[in-house]
Amino acid sequence: MNTNEHNHHNHGSQEHSKELHLEIEGMNCASCVNKVQKALKSVDGVEDVAVNLATEKAKVTFKGHGPGHKDLSEAVKKAGYSVKFKNEDRHTENHMHHGEVPGEDKQKSLRRQGLKVLIAFGLVAPLVLPMILQPFGISFHWSPFVQFILAAPIQFWLGARFYGTGLKAIKNFSGNMDLLVALGTSAAFGLSLYIWLFSGSEHVAEKLYFEAAAVIVTLVLFGKYLEAKAKLQTSEAIRALQSIRPETARIKTAEEEKEIPINAVKVGDVVIVRPGEKIPTDGTVLHGNSEVDESLLTGESLPVAKTPDSKVIGGSINSFGVLHVKTTAIGAESTLERIVRLVENAQAAKAPVERLVDKVSAVFVPVVMLLALITILAWGLSTGNWEQAIINGVAVLVIACPCALGLATPAAIIVGTGVAAKVGILIKDAEALEIAHSVTKIAFDKTGTLTEGKPQVSNFVSVEGSDSAVFAQLASVQSGSEHPLAKVTLAWAKNHGIKYEPAQNIKAIPGKGLEGVVNGENIIVGTFKLMAERNIDLGSLQQRFEQRMNEGETVSFIANTSSGKILGMISFSDQPKAESKESIAKLHELNIKTMMVTGDNEGSALKVAKALGIDEVKAQVLPGEKAQVVESLKVQGERVAMVGDGVNDAPALAAAHVGIAMATGTDVAMHTAGITLMRGNPLLIADAIEISRRTYSKIKQNLFWAFIYNIIGIPLAAAGYLSPVLAGAAMAFSSVSVISNALLLRRWKPASQKRVEK
Missing domain, CATH: 2.70.150.10 (Calcium-transporting ATPase, cytoplasmic transduction domain A)
Known part of the structure; x- marks a missing residue:
C-alpha cells in the first residue's frame, strides 16, 4: 500500500497516523464532497477523511494497516463516483510515464470540455437568435421541429453527464448539483414537448421553452469549463514544483561517468x-x-x-x-518531494471554517427541491397557469446549485498556499493558515532567527606579552575543540597570519572552557566562572569585561595557571540579520506584539531587542522552558506564534497556536511547525502572517458571495422575477466569480521580495 507517514502534532503517541491519497472523479458541488466524505468515513479502520472539491482529491488518515484499496474504492463507487489511487513514490510514477507533463490528463480533459462547449454554443445560437432580434422589431420563431432538433443533442448528448450523476444521487437518496440541473432542464424540455404535441394552438412555436433548457445546459457546461480552467491555474504552484524534478543523473564510479535514471541513484x-x-x-x-x-x-x-x-x-x-x-x-525523503507533499497536504486539508459549509450543503439540495415544489404548487394553484408555475420552479432549481459554495474555501486555500510556496513559505495545513491570520503575539528565538547565528571576533586584548603571541596560545588550546566559538577563533588566526602548534593534553571543561599545555605552560581558555574557580584575578580586564557584557557580547579569557596570571580577553558578537528590524516593524504594522525568548544573557538579549524594536524580552531561558513561556502567553489570552530554528525549539513550536520554523534549505523542520520558512529571512515571518490574512479574507468574501447568490436568487426565482435562462447564467458565473476572486491572490507581492526589487 502506498502510504506516507505524517505526524499529527501527537508527538507522544507511538503509532503515527498514515495517509492515503485518492483522486475522485465526478464531484461538482459541496454536497458531492459531503457524500464522498461520508462514504469513506464509513469504511472500517478510517480515522479521518478530508475531501477537496477544487483539487478533486481525498486524503484518508488511518493507523496500523488501515483499510484496503478495494474497500475504499467500493465505498466511493457506491456513492456514485469513480476513484484512482495516487502513487506516493513519485519517482517510480515519473518513470512509468516517462516525459509526461504533470496535469496532462486534466489538460486533455479540459480540451474535450472546451470542444463540447463550442458545439453547445453552435447549436444554441440559432435558438436564441429570435430573442436577440425581438428588441429590434424583427419577430420570427423557428418551427417546433427545428427547435427540438437543435435542443435535443444539447439536452441528451452534451448534457448526459447531468443525468448520469443525477441518477446516482437519487439511488443514494441524496442530491447534488447535477440532479438540480437535470430536473430543471428536463422539466423545461418536457413541458415544451407536451405543449408542442398536445396544444392545438397555431402559435405553438412561441410558447415553447426548448431554448431555456438548451441555454441552461450550455451555460452550466461553459461555467464548468471556466471553472476547470481556473482550477488548473490554482494548482500551478504544485505543477511548477513537479516539473523541476530532473529525469536523469550523471554519476561517477571508480571506472567511469555514466548517466542513469533518477530513481536508480x-x-x-x-x-x-x-x-x-x-x-x-x-x-x-x-x-x-x-x-x-x-x-x-x-x-x-x-x-x-x-x-x-x-x-x-x-x-x-x-x-x-x-x-x-x-x-x-533521494525519492520521498528529498527536499523537493517533501515540499510537494507538504503543499499537496495543505491544499487537500479542510479549513475549520468549512465545517459550516458541510452542514449547510448536507441539507441544501433536499431543501431546494422542496422549495421548487412549493413554488410550482403555489403558482399553479393561485393562478391556474401551470406552465408558468413549472418555469418558475425550474428557475428555483437552477439558481440554487451549490457549486460556488463547495469551491469558496478550497479555491482560496489552494491559491494562497501555492503563492506562499513560490516565495519559500510552506504552510503545513489549512488549519495553520486559518490560525495564523489571527495571531496577536509572536515569540522569537534569538540566535539564527533574528541574528545571523554566526559569531564574529569583535575585540581581542592581551595584558601579558604581545597580542600575536597570546593569540597563538589561545588558538593552540582551541585547536582541539569543535565549539563554534573555537572555529571562529581559529579562522581569525588564519586570516591574520598567526602561526600556532596544537596544544598537548587538551581537555574540555564542560560548559566552561578548555585547558592544554603550550610550551610547557598550563593554559586555560574559558568563562568568567572558570577564572573565578581557578582563582585568576582579572585585574585591569574586569572593567572591560563588564562593558563588553553590557554590550551583549560573549566573552572568553585566557590565563596561565602555571603562573596564576591572566593573559588576555577575547569577545564575540552575533550581528542581527539585515532584515530583522524591518520584519519587526512590519509585524507592528500588522498590530502584532513581539517578544524575544532566548537562552542568552540579559545584556545581549536587551541590546538586540532594543536595536530591533522588540516589545518584550525573556532572557536566560533554557530550551525546555521556552514551551512554558509560550503556554503562559496562551493563558494570558494571546494567539501565539513561535518562531525558531526548528531544532532545539521543537517543544515551543509545538506548544504555540502556530509554530513557524526558520529552516535552512535541506534541514526542513516540517513535522513540528505549522509553517516552514525555506530561507532564513525574517521578513518571511510578516509575509506568512500577511498571506494567511489575505487568504482568510478571500475565504470570507467567497463564502459571502456564494451564500448571497442563493439568498437573493432563490426568492427572486420563486417570485417569478428570474427566468430559467438568467438563473442558469447567474449559477454558472457564481462558481467562476468565486474562483476568479481566489485567483486575485496571485497578485500578492511579499515584503521579502519587494526589498530585493528595490
Whole structure:
C-alpha cells in the first residue's frame, strides 16, 4: 500500500497516523464532497477523511494497516463516483510515464470540455437568435421541429453527464448539483414537448421553452469549463514544483561517468553536475565552486554560492562551475518531494471554517427541491397557469446549485498556499493558515532567527606579552575543540597570519572552557566562572569585561595557571540579520506584539531587542522552558506564534497556536511547525502572517458571495422575477466569480521580495 507517514502534532503517541491519497472523479458541488466524505468515513479502520472539491482529491488518515484499496474504492463507487489511487513514490510514477507533463490528463480533459462547449454554443445560437432580434422589431420563431432538433443533442448528448450523476444521487437518496440541473432542464424540455404535441394552438412555436433548457445546459457546461480552467491555474504552484524534478543523473564510479535514471541513484553516490544543469539530488558538495539558483524551492531570488561542504537541493540549477555532489537524500525523503507533499497536504486539508459549509450543503439540495415544489404548487394553484408555475420552479432549481459554495474555501486555500510556496513559505495545513491570520503575539528565538547565528571576533586584548603571541596560545588550546566559538577563533588566526602548534593534553571543561599545555605552560581558555574557580584575578580586564557584557557580547579569557596570571580577553558578537528590524516593524504594522525568548544573557538579549524594536524580552531561558513561556502567553489570552530554528525549539513550536520554523534549505523542520520558512529571512515571518490574512479574507468574501447568490436568487426565482435562462447564467458565473476572486491572490507581492526589487 502506498502510504506516507505524517505526524499529527501527537508527538507522544507511538503509532503515527498514515495517509492515503485518492483522486475522485465526478464531484461538482459541496454536497458531492459531503457524500464522498461520508462514504469513506464509513469504511472500517478510517480515522479521518478530508475531501477537496477544487483539487478533486481525498486524503484518508488511518493507523496500523488501515483499510484496503478495494474497500475504499467500493465505498466511493457506491456513492456514485469513480476513484484512482495516487502513487506516493513519485519517482517510480515519473518513470512509468516517462516525459509526461504533470496535469496532462486534466489538460486533455479540459480540451474535450472546451470542444463540447463550442458545439453547445453552435447549436444554441440559432435558438436564441429570435430573442436577440425581438428588441429590434424583427419577430420570427423557428418551427417546433427545428427547435427540438437543435435542443435535443444539447439536452441528451452534451448534457448526459447531468443525468448520469443525477441518477446516482437519487439511488443514494441524496442530491447534488447535477440532479438540480437535470430536473430543471428536463422539466423545461418536457413541458415544451407536451405543449408542442398536445396544444392545438397555431402559435405553438412561441410558447415553447426548448431554448431555456438548451441555454441552461450550455451555460452550466461553459461555467464548468471556466471553472476547470481556473482550477488548473490554482494548482500551478504544485505543477511548477513537479516539473523541476530532473529525469536523469550523471554519476561517477571508480571506472567511469555514466548517466542513469533518477530513481536508480542511491544515497552516497557521487553525482556530477555541469554548468546550466539541474542538480538531481539533495547532497553535499565534495569539490567544485559555483552559484546555484534555488528560487523555485526557497524563493531566494539571488544565486547562492556553493563551495566544498555546502549543502545543495535537488531541482535547483547550477550556474557556471562543475560540482561533484555526494547524495544525501533521494525519492520521498528529498527536499523537493517533501515540499510537494507538504503543499499537496495543505491544499487537500479542510479549513475549520468549512465545517459550516458541510452542514449547510448536507441539507441544501433536499431543501431546494422542496422549495421548487412549493413554488410550482403555489403558482399553479393561485393562478391556474401551470406552465408558468413549472418555469418558475425550474428557475428555483437552477439558481440554487451549490457549486460556488463547495469551491469558496478550497479555491482560496489552494491559491494562497501555492503563492506562499513560490516565495519559500510552506504552510503545513489549512488549519495553520486559518490560525495564523489571527495571531496577536509572536515569540522569537534569538540566535539564527533574528541574528545571523554566526559569531564574529569583535575585540581581542592581551595584558601579558604581545597580542600575536597570546593569540597563538589561545588558538593552540582551541585547536582541539569543535565549539563554534573555537572555529571562529581559529579562522581569525588564519586570516591574520598567526602561526600556532596544537596544544598537548587538551581537555574540555564542560560548559566552561578548555585547558592544554603550550610550551610547557598550563593554559586555560574559558568563562568568567572558570577564572573565578581557578582563582585568576582579572585585574585591569574586569572593567572591560563588564562593558563588553553590557554590550551583549560573549566573552572568553585566557590565563596561565602555571603562573596564576591572566593573559588576555577575547569577545564575540552575533550581528542581527539585515532584515530583522524591518520584519519587526512590519509585524507592528500588522498590530502584532513581539517578544524575544532566548537562552542568552540579559545584556545581549536587551541590546538586540532594543536595536530591533522588540516589545518584550525573556532572557536566560533554557530550551525546555521556552514551551512554558509560550503556554503562559496562551493563558494570558494571546494567539501565539513561535518562531525558531526548528531544532532545539521543537517543544515551543509545538506548544504555540502556530509554530513557524526558520529552516535552512535541506534541514526542513516540517513535522513540528505549522509553517516552514525555506530561507532564513525574517521578513518571511510578516509575509506568512500577511498571506494567511489575505487568504482568510478571500475565504470570507467567497463564502459571502456564494451564500448571497442563493439568498437573493432563490426568492427572486420563486417570485417569478428570474427566468430559467438568467438563473442558469447567474449559477454558472457564481462558481467562476468565486474562483476568479481566489485567483486575485496571485497578485500578492511579499515584503521579502519587494526589498530585493528595490
